[in-house]
Amino acid sequence: MKVYVFKSLPPFLWGYTRDIRAMWALEECGIAYETIGLDCGPNGLQDETWFEKISPFKQIPAIDDDGYILTESGAILLYLAEKSGKLIPSDLQGRAQVYRWLITSLNNIEPFALPVLFADLQGDSNPHLKALRPWHVDILGRFLPKIDQIVQNQPFLMGSSFTVADIAFTCVLREIRKTEILAGYPNIVKYRSRCEERPAFGKVLDAYEDRLGIARGSAR
Structure with missing residues (x-):
């Protein structure tokens, strides 16, 4: 599964962005994924025009599950839970x-x-x-x-x-x-x-800080 995340952010956004939610769920659900990093534009949006075909409002996170595209962090969380059968009851x-x-x-x-x-x-x-x-x-x-x-x-x-x-x-x-x-x-x-x-949250936040190239603890 591909997950579109930030690879650069202005400091005031460190630790607040919603890609953390998606990656946390992926880790907890045990779903293998690769991250595709995008740069945060001057207005908080992505400058890459191609990304609009994936995320109509050019917002992160978005996931690509073997061609099935989904945006909106809440929808992504529920999809990952339903897909894996984890983090959600069966009834x-x-x-x-x-x-x-x-x-x-x-x-x-x-x-x-x-x-x-x-x-x-x-x-x-x-x-x-x-x-x-x-x-x-x-x-x-x-x-x-x-x-x-x-x-x-x-x-x-x-x-x-x-x-x-x-x-x-x-x-x-x-x-x-x-x-x-x-x-x-x-x-x-x-x-x-x-x-x-x-542990899943700690792993995600460490990877988040490493991807942004910021010191450990900066997004805490």
């Missing part, structure tokens, strides 16, 4: 709960976590986004306390089993890992550490 209702938690991460958490990240990155150069930051933090406060309670008594979102929903949620949490927000949710902090201590 319909169990799988639906994984879909639910993955969608929660991408629909309820990330739309408010990303603006916080961008507000912090842009600072005074974007006063409008800076002014909206407290509102985005307040919205996150609708969701994170409930999840903090859930992972207080179980290691992962689905209970004892690590799934692709945990990959999605952990990677979304990484978008606000350098803010003050997570300090108010000690169980989520422990949960994130537990997920990132998995």
Whole structure:
């Protein structure tokens, strides 16, 4: 399987990009893959025009499974889980709960976590986004306390089993890992550490830093 990833990024994007999600799932699922690296353009998009035939919005990640092309990190995570039979329950209702938690991460958490990240990155150069930051933090406060309670008594979102929903949620949490927000949710902090201590994640992040040519720990 081919996976399209970044091979160069501006420093402010190190460790935040969504190719980490796809590679983490590939490692956890035991699927052999090769990476195809692209350079991040000035607007965060790829300059190679050929890539638009693979990813219509020229976004990373994308996978090519023997000619079957798929984009969007959430769809890729679910595809890899279904293909391998790993990181997802075998019964319909169990799988639906994984879909639910993955969608929660991408629909309820990330739309408010990303603006916080961008507000912090842009600072005074974007006063409008800076002014909206407290509102985005307040919205996150609708969701994170409930999840903090859930992972207080179980290691992962689905209970004892690590799934692709945990990959999605952990990677979304990484978008606000350098803010003050997570300090108010000690169980989520422990949960994130537990997920990132998995050998597959460590292997992926090491390879990510090596591919970008940056010092070890720069994307942590």
